[in-house]
Amino acid sequence: WELNVHPIQGRGLLVRLADRTGTHAAEQMRVDFVANASHELRTPLATLIGFVETLEDGKAAEDPATRGRFLKIMFGEAKRMQRLVDDLMSLSRIEAEKYSLPQTPIPLAPLIEEVRGALHSGIVADKDRVIVEIAPDVPPVAGDRAQLSQLLHNIIGNALKYGRPGSPVQVSVKLARDNMVKLAVRDEGEGIPAEHIPRLTERFYRVDPGRSRSLGGTGLGLAIVKHIVERHRGRLEIRSEVGRGTLVCVLLPAATAPLPPALSSKSHT
Numbered sequence: 405w406e407l408n409v410h411p412i413q414g415r416g417l418l419v420r421l422a423d424r425t426g427t428h429a430a431e432q433m434r435v436d437f438v439a440n441a442s443h444e445l446r447t448p449l450a451t452l453i454g455f456v457e458t459l460e461d462g463k464a465a466e467d468p469a470t471r472g473r474f475l476k477i478m479f480g481e482a483k484r485m486q487r488l489v490d491d492l493m494s495l496s497r498i499e500a501e502k503y504s505l506p507q508t509p510i511p512l513a514p515l516i517e518e519v520r521g522a523l524h525s526g527i528v529a530d531k532d533r534v535i536v537e538i539a540p541d542v543p544p545v546a547g548d549r550a551q552l553s554q555l556l557h558n559i560i561g562n563a564l565k566y567g568r569p570g571s572p573v574q575v576s577v578k579l580a581r582d583n584m585v586k587l588a589v590r591d592e593g594e595g596i597p598a599e600h601i602p603r604l605t606e607r608f609y610r611v612d613p614g615r616s617r618s619l620g621g622t623g624l625g626l627a628i629v630k631h632i633v634e635r636h637r638g639r640l641e642i643r644s645e646v647g648r649g650t651l652v653c654v655l656l657p658a659a660t661a662p663l664p665p666a667l668s669s670k671s672h673t
């Protein structure tokens with residue numbers, strides 16, 4: 405609550421009591437976000453500086469094996485910072501575009517194939533684990549190609565990361581009710597305890613921070629997914645069973661077919 409008292413000449417006081425709960429919550433979130441992002445960047449940066457200092461000292465740099473090991477760690481930390489900065493930039497770009505509705509008709513099948521290939525060269529390489537099933541009648545979605553690619557990358561990437569090593573990841577696409585296209589990604593992994601599920605799309609929220617970091621996670625993947633889904637006027641649902649696996653569903657509006665040119669020109673004559 406915010407209390408304002410203004411004297412009004414000769415007529416007493418004007419007292420204003422305003423509910424600032426919403427503004428304060430938003431401000432607190434912004435402060436927490438900046439603090440978290442700085443902390444996430446600071447840790448790999450400190451490691452990098454430490455190794456540079458040790459190498460500068462001389463001895464470590466003279467031994468090729470030690471030098472190689474150090475450089476490998478430094479490269480890993482620099483890559484971690486790069487992923488984080490890339491994700492932060494994606495988040496702010498998606499947020500900046502949130503009022504424009506993406507309208508390009510995007511067929512999901514080739515995009516899934518592309519993402520499947522891209523994930524293969526990542527840390528959790530194994531594209532043969534991804535089994536794709538696309539219903540024959542499924543229409544394209546109304547979307548933003550780059551953002552949908554990122555959405556697929558994050559969801560399928562998580563299923564591979566948190567799925568049991570070697571276990572399959574099932575990706576299916578079909579037409580659901582209300583002209584929505586339903587994408588479902590199912591893994592056979594450790595699952596997520598129910599109390600964490602509502603918070604997974606918060607920035608930097610992780611069930612097991614150590615595990616997420618060791619798998620190369622930034623903690624921003626599902627926050628990015630949530631923003632992309634919102635911009636596309638879609639819905640995101642996460643269901644999970646501990647010890648069995650997780651199912652992530654995204655519903656996206658189908659691209660409505662444009663009027664055939666013959667029809668639309670007739671209506672003008």
Ligand code: ADP
Nearest residue numbers: 562566610611612616621622623624625626650
């Ligand atoms: P991260 O970069 O940590 O993977 P995300 O935002 O993508 O960040 O996910 C947030 C957290 O949700 C993860 O740290 C993990 O704890 C949990 N999570 C996401 N997807 C899955 C999944 N398929 N199975 C189990 N846990 C998951």
